[in-house]
Amino acid sequence: MLIGVDVGGTNTDAVLMDGATLLAKAKCPTSGDVTSGVVAALEKVLPNDSGQSIEGVMLGTTHFTNALLEQKGLAPTAVVRLALPATQLLPPLVDWPDDLKSAIGGFTYMASGGHEFDGREISSLDYTELKKIALDMRKNGVEAIAMSGVFSPVDPTHERQAGAFFQREMPHAQITLSNENGRMGILERENAATLNACLGKVGENSIRAIKQAMESLGLTAPLYLSQNDGTLMDEGFAARFPVFAIASGPTNSMRGAAYLSGLTDCIVVDVGGTTTDVGALTNGFPREASLAVNIAGVRTNFRMPDVVSIALGGGSIVNPEPLVIGPESVGFRLEEQALVFGGNTLTATDIAVAGGLAQVGDPTLVSEVDSSLRRRSLEEIQRRVETVVDQVKLSPDPVPIVLVGGGSLLVGESMTGADQVLRPDHGDVANAIGAAIAQVGGQVEKVFSLEDIGRGEALASIRSEAIGRAVAAGAEPTSVEVVELDEIPLTYLPGNVTLIRAKAVGDLGILNSG
Amino acid sequence: MWTATEEHLESISIGAGILGTGGGGNPYIGQLRARQALREHGPVTVLDPEDLDAGSQVVCVGGIGAPTVGIEKVRDRQAYHALRAIEDFTGKKATALISNEIGGSNSLEPLIPAAMAGLPVVDADGMGRAFPEFQMKTFFVHGVSYCPMAISDEKGNTVVIPNAINAKWAERLARAATIQMGCVACYAIAPMSAEQVKRTSVLHTLSLARNMGDAVKMARKNQQNPVEAILKVHHGRILFNGKVVDVERRTVGGFARGSMAIDGMDAYRNHRMDIEFQNENLIARQDGQPVCTVPDLICLVETERGEPITTELLRYGFRVTILGFPAPSLWTCPEGLAVVGPRAFGYDLEYTPIEV
Numbered sequence: 039m040l041i042g043v044d045v046g047g048t049n050t051d052a053v054l055m056d057g058a059t060l061l062a063k064a065k066c067p068t069s070g071d072v073t074s075g076v077v078a079a080l081e082k083v084l085p086n087d088s089g090q091s092i093e094g095v096m097l098g099t100t101h102f103t104n105a106l107l108e109q110k111g112l113a114p115t116a117v118v119r120l121a122l123p124a125t126q127l128l129p130p131l132v133d134w135p136d137d138l139k140s141a142i143g144g145f146t147y148m149a150s151g152g153h154e155f156d157g158r159e160i161s162s163l164d165y166t167e168l169k170k171i172a173l174d175m176r177k178n179g180v181e182a183i184a185m186s187g188v189f190s191p192v193d194p195t196h197e198r199q200a201g202a203f204f205q206r207e208m209p210h211a212q213i214t215l216s217n218e219n220g221r222m223g224i225l226e227r228e229n230a231a232t233l234n235a236c237l238g239k240v241g242e243n244s245i246r247a248i249k250q251a252m253e254s255l256g257l258t259a260p261l262y263l264s265q266n267d268g269t270l271m272d273e274g275f276a277a278r279f280p281v282f283a284i285a286s287g288p289t290n291s292m293r294g295a296a297y298l299s300g301l302t303d304c305i306v307v308d309v310g311g312t313t314t315d316v317g318a319l320t321n322g323f324p325r326e327a328s329l330a331v332n333i334a335g336v337r338t339n340f341r342m343p344d345v346v347s348i349a350l351g352g353g354s355i356v357n358p359e360p361l362v363i364g365p366e367s368v369g370f371r372l373e374e375q376a377l378v379f380g381g382n383t384l385t386a387t388d389i390a391v392a393g394g395l396a397q398v399g400d401p402t403l404v405s406e407v408d409s410s411l412r413r414r415s416l417e418e419i420q421r422r423v424e425t426v427v428d429q430v431k432l433s434p435d436p437v438p439i440v441l442v443g444g445g446s447l448l449v450g451e452s453m454t455g456a457d458q459v460l461r462p463d464h465g466d467v468a469n470a471i472g473a474a475i476a477q478v479g480g481q482v483e484k485v486f487s488l489e490d491i492g493r494g495e496a497l498a499s500i501r502s503e504a505i506g507r508a509v510a511a512g513a514e515p516t517s518v519e520v521v522e523l524d525e526i527p528l529t530y531l532p533g534n535v536t537l538i539r540a541k542a543v544g545d546l547g548i549l550n551s552g
Numbered sequence: 553m554w555t556a557t558e559e560h561l562e563s564i565s566i567g568a569g570i571l572g573t574g575g576g577g578n579p580y581i582g583q584l585r586a587r588q589a590l591r592e593h594g595p596v597t598v599l600d601p602e603d604l605d606a607g608s609q610v611v612c613v614g615g616i617g618a619p620t621v622g623i624e625k626v627r628d629r630q631a632y633h634a635l636r637a638i639e640d641f642t643g644k645k646a647t648a649l650i651s652n653e654i655g656g657s658n659s660l661e662p663l664i665p666a667a668m669a670g671l672p673v674v675d676a677d678g679m680g681r682a683f684p685e686f687q688m689k690t691f692f693v694h695g696v697s698y699c700p701m702a703i704s705d706e707k708g709n710t711v712v713i714p715n716a717i718n719a720k721w722a723e724r725l726a727r728a729a730t731i732q733m734g735c736v737a738c739y740a741i742a743p744m745s746a747e748q749v750k751r752t753s754v755l756h757t758l759s760l761a762r763n764m765g766d767a768v769k770m771a772r773k774n775q776q777n778p779v780e781a782i783l784k785v786h787h788g789r790i791l792f793n794g795k796v797v798d799v800e801r802r803t804v805g806g807f808a809r810g811s812m813a814i815d816g817m818d819a820y821r822n823h824r825m826d827i828e829f830q831n832e833n834l835i836a837r838q839d840g841q842p843v844c845t846v847p848d849l850i851c852l853v854e855t856e857r858g859e860p861i862t863t864e865l866l867r868y869g870f871r872v873t874i875l876g877f878p879a880p881s882l883w884t885c886p887e888g889l890a891v892v893g894p895r896a897f898g899y900d901l902e903y904t905p906i907e908v
Contacts, residue, residue: 124706124734125626127585127664154734155621160707188625223623225581330580337580429869434797434815526620537620 039091041257042474043079044264044290044467045072045099051470052079061085063467072101072244077251089257094546096473097248098264098286105240106138106233106284106334113182113212114143115236116175117228118204120151120187120196124160130186130228135335142236145178147171151196152188155485155535160188163196165203172207182212182235186228190217192485212238219281219340221483222537226330226339233336234281241280245273262512262546266342268293268323268472269479269543272512281340284333287469288345292317292324294472295440298462304438305427305456308468309445311353312367316426317345321521323543346426350419352445354386358411363418377403386448389415396447416450424454431455442468479521479543480507487535496538497523504540513544553603554759556663556673557595558587563765568659569860570764570782570851570875571757575682575832576656576862577619581626586660589629593667599648601676601755604746609644610674611635612691612742613662614652616703616726621735628706631738632665637702637710638740650674650749652689652741654757655682655832656862661738673758678742680754680880681849684831686726687719688892690882691742694752698722701741705733754880760786768858778858779873788877789908791836791844792825793818793855796870801863812866814874825874827852829863834897836874845899847879847892848906876906 039061043052045068054062064082069075076097085091105111117130130146131139149168150161175183183204187197194217201213216224216231249261263276264286276283288308295306302322308315318325324343331342349365353372356363368375368383375381377388378399384407390396392404393412431437436457441449442465451459464471482503486496501520508518522541556564565579590596604610613631615622639645646669649662654677662673678689692698698719703726704710711729716722730737744752763785771781779790794816801810809830816823825843828835833850836843844850852861855871878884883892884905894901 121625123708124628126706127588127628128581128626132588133584152625154625155618156734158734160625160734222620224626225584225623428795429871431869433868 039085039093040474041080041083041092041095042470042472043076043095043097044287044469044473045076045097045101046287046469050075050079051467052083053467053470053474054083054085055471055474060464060471063464063470065467072099073247073251076248077255080252080255080257084255084257089255089259092257092259094259094262095252095257096262096264096270096476098290098469098473099283100287101244102237102240102280102284103333105237109138109141111240111243112142112236113239114145114179115182115184115232116143116145116147116178116180117184117186117232118147118149118171118200119228120149120163120185120200122148122150122161124152124188125224128225131232132225133337134229138334138336142232143178143180145175145180147174149200151200153190153193153196155189155192156487157193163200168200168203169207172204176208180208180211182214182238184214184216184228184231184235186216186224186231188224190215191222191483218279221339223339226337229336230281230338230340233284233333233338234279237280242277245277249273262476264290264473264476266340267326267479267481268343268476270476270512270546271478275511284340285342288315288317289324289343290472290476291315291442291469292319292343292472293322293476294468294470295442295462295465296322297471297475298442298464298468299440299460301438301440301460304440305430306440306442307423307427307446307449308443309441309448310351310443311372311445312349312351312369313347314350314423314426314445315345315347316423316430317343318430323521344430346430348422348426350386350422352385352387352390352448356384356386356389356415358384361414361418363415386415386419386445390448416448419448420450420453423449427453428455441465477543478508478511478513478546479541480504480509480511481539481541482507483537483539485535485537496536500538500540501542504542508542508544512547514547515544518542518544553600554598555595556590556598558590560762561586561660563769564660564758564761565765566768566860567761567764568654568656569862570853571680571761571849572655572682572860572862573832573849573851574829574861574863575684576658577864578623578862579657581623582657582660585627586663589664589667596663596666597672598675598758599672601674601750601753604648604674604749606746608647608746608749610648610650610744610746610749611638611646611740612650612652612678612744613665613738613740614658615661615738616730617736625734625736627736627738629664629668630704630706631661631740632668633704633708633710634702634738634740635665635669637704637712638700638743641700641702641712641714642743644743646671646743648672648674650753651677651758653677653679653682654754654761655679659758659761674749674753675758676749676753676755677757678753680757680883681847682832683892686723690754690880690888691744691748691752692719693887693891694882696742696744696748696752698741701726701739703729703733703737703739705737709733752882754882772857779853779855779875782853782858782875786877787908788849788875790873791850791876792816792823792838792874793820794825794872796866796868796872799866799868810863814872817871827874830897831863833863835894835899835901836876842901842904844876844906845894845901845903846897847883847888847903849877849879851875851877876908878906878908
C-alpha cells in the first residue's frame with residue numbers, strides 16, 4: 039500500500055491506496071511548519087497495522103516555495119560561472135529581486151571555462167583562478183555553490199571538474215551543477231541551480247523532519263517527493279535537488295485527475311477556492327510550459343506543467359451589477375464570510391448553493407439571490423472556464439474534460455469544445471492521488487551536429503542517457519520507456535545542428551519488488 | 553532629440569516586437585543587456601536624423617548569429633569592438649550609431665556600444681520592421697555599400713571585410729566568420745554620411761516603437777483597448793481578429809518557414825485568415841484573397857493585452873488581432889520590391905499596397 043500526500047496553500051490532503059483502490063482519504067489544514075499538518079493527515083489515513091504494510095510515502099509539498107518566498111533558512115550562496123571571456127555583460131543573479139539576492143548573500147564569480155555550441159572550449163579551466171575564488175568564498179562564509187558553464191548541457195566536464203575542485207577546497211559546501219537541471223538558456227539554468235543551492239539546507243532539514251515524523255508514527259517506508267513534471271525522486275535525490283519539487287501541486291492534481299478518470303489524454307480543470315487551473319495531459323503527463331517560469335521573482339527554466347490559471351473559484355466574490363466574479367476571493371475565510379455560512383459576502387459558492395448545485399452551509403440564507411443573477415453568474419463562470427480550456431487545447435478537435443477540485447460543481451457538464459465531461463469520485467483529493475501514483479523519470483536535452491554523428495546515433499545516445507537518468511532516480515529498469523522525444527533544428531546553423539530532448543519514465547523500483 | 557534611459561526599454565521592446573512582424577526573437581535578453589549597459593555607462597541620446605550635421609559618420613551595428621545559441625552564450629559588448637574596427641579601417645571616428653532593424657533585440661543593440669562610446673543613436677533604422685536576410689536593408693537598396701564590414705566576437709577577435717562583390721557574398725563571408733566565432737557575434741557596417749542616413753533609412757522608428765509601447769502599457773493600465781491605442785500612434789488598420797487554429801512550421805535553408813490559420817471572431821466571424829511566414833509574416837490572405845503582402849507590415853498582437861506574438865510562440869488557441877501597416881516608400885519603390893517584394897520570397901504574387 040502507498041500513501042500520497044499533497045501539501046497545498048490551504049489544505050494538506052492524504053490518501054491511502056492499495057494498487058488502484060482508494061482505501062482512505064483525509065483533508066487537514068496546512069500548518070505553518072508544514073510537518074505537523076502532514077502528520078495530522080498521515081494519522082487519519084494510516085491503516086491499523088500502524089504502517090507496517092506501507093511501501094512508500096509520496097509527498098508533494100510547498101515547503102521549498104515558502105522558504106523562498108519567506109526567505110527563511112536559505113544558505114549563503116555563491117554562483118560561479120565558467121564562461122570567460124564570454125557573457126560578461128550579464129553577470130550571475132543579474133535580474134534577481136534585490137531582497138532575495140541579499141538573503142542568499144549574492145556572491146558571484148566569473149571564471150575561465152565553458153564551451154561553444156559545437157563543443158570547442160571557450161577557454162580552459164584555470165585552477166589558479168579557481169583557487170582565488172575558493173579563498174574568497176571561504177572568507178565570505180559561503181556554504182552552497184551553484185556552478186554554471188556555457189553550453190554545459192552539451193559538455194558538462196568543466197562544471198564537473200571545477201565543482202570537484204571546490205568540493206576538495208570546501209568539503210562542507212553543497213554544490214549544484216547547472217547541467218544536472220538540463221535545459222538550454224544559461225541565465226535560467228544558472229538561476230535554477232542557484233535556487234537549488236540556496237535551498238540545500240532547507241531541503242535536508244525538512245526531509246529529515248518529515249522522516250522523523252513518519253518514524254514517530256511507525257512508518258519506516260521510504261519517502262519520495264513529487265517533482266514539477268509529475269515524476270518522483272527518492273529522499274536522497276530530493277535532498278540534493280529540492281528545487282525539482284518546487285511546484286508539484288498542479289502536476290499532482292492533473293495526474294490524479296487522469297488516474298481517477300482513466301484517461302491519459304485530456305484537459306483537466308481544477309477549480310479551487312481562489313483560482314481555477316487548467317492544463318493538458320498527453321500520455322498521462324502534463325504538457326510542459328515552453329516559456330520561462332517565475333519562481334519567487336526569479337526567472338527559471340524548470341520542467342513545469344503548462345497550466346493556465348484564472349482568478350475564479352468557489353470563494354470568488356460576486357458583484358451583481360455590473361456582473362463581475364473575482365478576482366477577489368474570500369479565500370480560506372469562506373466559512374466565515376460566504377452568505378451560506380452566515381457571512382455577508384456573495385460568493386460563487388453561494389451561487390452554487392442557490393442554484394441547487396452544491397449542498398453546503400444553510401441554503402435558506404441564499405433564498406433571496408434572484409434567479410436571473412444566478413443564471414447569469416453560472417453562464418459567466420462557464421464562459422470563462424470554456425475560454426481557458428480552449429486556450430489550453432492544441433487542436434480544434436473536441437477533447438475529454440475532467441473536472442476536479444472543491445469548486446468544480448460551479449462548472450456545468452455541457453461544455454463547448456468537449457466530447458465528454460467527467461467528474462470522477464474523489465476529485466477533491468486528486469492531488470494526493472496524483473502524488474501516490476507517480477512514476478520516476480529522467481530527462482536530457484543536448485545539441486547534436488547530425489552531419490557529424492548521424493541522426494540514428496544521436497537519438498540512440500540521448501535515449502540511453504534519459505533511460506540511465508530514470509534508473510538513477512529509482513526506476514525499475516525493465517519498466518522504463520522513453521515517453522517524449524523532441525527534435526528542434528537550430529536555425530541559421532550549418533551541419534544540421536539539432537537540439538534533441540528526451541524524457542524516460544518507469545515504475546518505481548519498490549512497487550514491483552514489493 | 554530625447555534621452556533613452558532604463559525606463560524606455562520595455563516600451564521600445566513592445567513596440568519593436570509589434571513592428572517586428574513576428575520576427576526578432578525573444579526580447580528578454582536584449583532588453584536585459586541594454587539595461588545593464590545603460591546602468592553601467594549612463595543614458596544614450598536619441599538624435600533626430602534631421603539634426604545630424606554635415607560631418608556626421610553614422611555606423612550601423614547589430615547582432616548576427618543563431619538566436620538559439622544566444623540564449624546560452626549570451627552576447628557581450630562586442631558591438632563596441634566592431635565599431636572601433638570600422639573606425640580604424642576608415643580612419644574616421646563615428647559620430648552616431650543606427651539600428652539595422654526595428655524588430656526584436658536588434659533594435660536595442662546599438663544602445664550598448666553607444667553607451668560605452670558616449671555616442672548618440674539616430675532615431676531611424678534600416679528596415680522599419682524586421683526581415684530575415686542580411687541584404688534586406690533600405691541602406692543597401694538605396695546605394696549604401698555593404699562594406700567595409702567588421703565582425704567581432706567576445707574574445708577579442710575581429711574580422712574586417714573591406715569588400716564583397718554583392719550582398720550574397722557579404723552575407724556568406726560574415727556567416728562563415730560568425731560560425732567560427734561560436735555563432736554569436738556583432739557587426740558594424742555601412743558607415744554613412746548625414747545625407748545618406750536621411751535619404752536611405754526609415755525615419756523616427758525608435759520613437760515610433762517607444763510611443764507604441766507606451767500606448768500599449770497605458771491602455772493596459774487604464775483597461776482600454778490596446779489595439780485601438782496602437783492604431784492611434786501609427787497609421788494602419790485591423791486586418792482581422794480571431795483565434796489561431798493551426799500552425800505549421802518547417803525549417804528551410806536555415807529559416808523557419810511556415811503558415812498559420814486564424815478563424816474569425818466578432819466582425820470576422822465565418823471568415824478565415826491564412827498567414828505565411830519566413831521568420832517574419834509575409835502574406836496575409838482572407839478567405840483565400842491576399843489582403844496584405846510583404847513589404848507591408850503584418851503584425852500579430854494578443855487581442856486582450858496587445859502583446860506582440862513572435863512566430864516561435866504561435867500556437868493553437870491564441871486570440872489575436874492582425875494589424876496591417878503600409879511599408880515605408882523606401883521599400884515600395886521598384887528597387888525595394890526587387891529585394892523584399894512577394895517575388896523575392898518566392899511568391900508568384902504582385903505587391904498590392906494595403907488599403908488604409
